[in-house]
Amino acid sequence: MTTDRPIRVIVVDDQPLVRAGFVMVLEAQADIAVVGEAGDGAAALELLAPVPADVVVMDIRMPVMDGVEATKLLVERGDAPKVLVLTTFDTDEDAFAALQAGASGFLLKNTPPEDFLSAVRVVATGDSVVAPRVTRLLLDRFAGRLTPEPEPRDARLDVLTDRERGVLELVGRGLSNTEIADSLFIAEATVKTHLSRILAKLQLRDRVQAVVLAYETGLVRTER
Structure with missing residues (x-):
């Protein structure tokens, strides 16, 4: 643009x-x-x-x-x-x-x-x-319909480090970068760096696709 x-x-x-x-x-x-x-x-x-x-x-x-x-x-x-x-x-x-x-x-x-x-x-x-709050509401309501019970560990996530998996899980839960930084006791700039690496490694276009993948792989699950 x-x-x-x-x-x-x-x-x-x-x-x-x-x-x-x-x-x-x-x-x-x-x-x-x-x-x-x-x-x-x-x-x-x-x-x-x-x-x-x-x-x-x-x-x-x-x-x-x-x-x-x-x-x-x-x-x-x-x-x-x-x-x-x-x-x-x-x-x-x-x-x-x-x-x-x-x-x-x-x-x-x-x-x-x-x-x-x-x-x-x-x-x-x-x-x-x-929007984090809306993400939580919508995903809690709809994401369980994506797949039947996913495998406990999806091979697609194996390319991520433990820290990157943790960041992806919090992204999937609808937390903002600031909230993730506070939760993990790291700088917001570090969160952005981790997220950029996650998107590149998993070949995702943006944060939205990261949220979807977190649910698809079972990293984040909806409450039943």
Whole structure:
């Protein structure tokens, strides 16, 4: 992402009034430009073919093609825009599936506008947005559906040091870098270094994928 132009955003939501609200909030920012809107995932994919974008704000539940499938197809394109999923926690049980599909983060639809705008900017830089408190809620509710009982030790984790495994476990539990540093009595910069190495060793794109892997491998388990 260059810094000499606005962040190009496409908003995808099947509810016109909701979509208009997001567009209004985004367009009020000098560093953000809405370059397109769509009412379902299929329309979003068609729109993104000729229209370049940096971030797609994606709803989950939509007709024709939902946000999970659209996210998966977008990510498979390779050099695709980042996807920021918006979900309603009480009804959307597909939020975790969207993260597995490759979304760079998720927010609840009742997120304050300033947090929403911050998330768009963070995702545009290539980072991910996983609000720790929301992570705990969503993963505790949905992650147990990913697989049957995982093996006690997954071979994918063998490339990590004990410290890196510990960091990954805390990431999976939804802790922020600051909270991990406090928990392990290390500097926050050291946490960032460990996380970078974890992502590189496990060939993960971002923190979101690290959270997913922590559950998939059984490093973190949901309470039953």
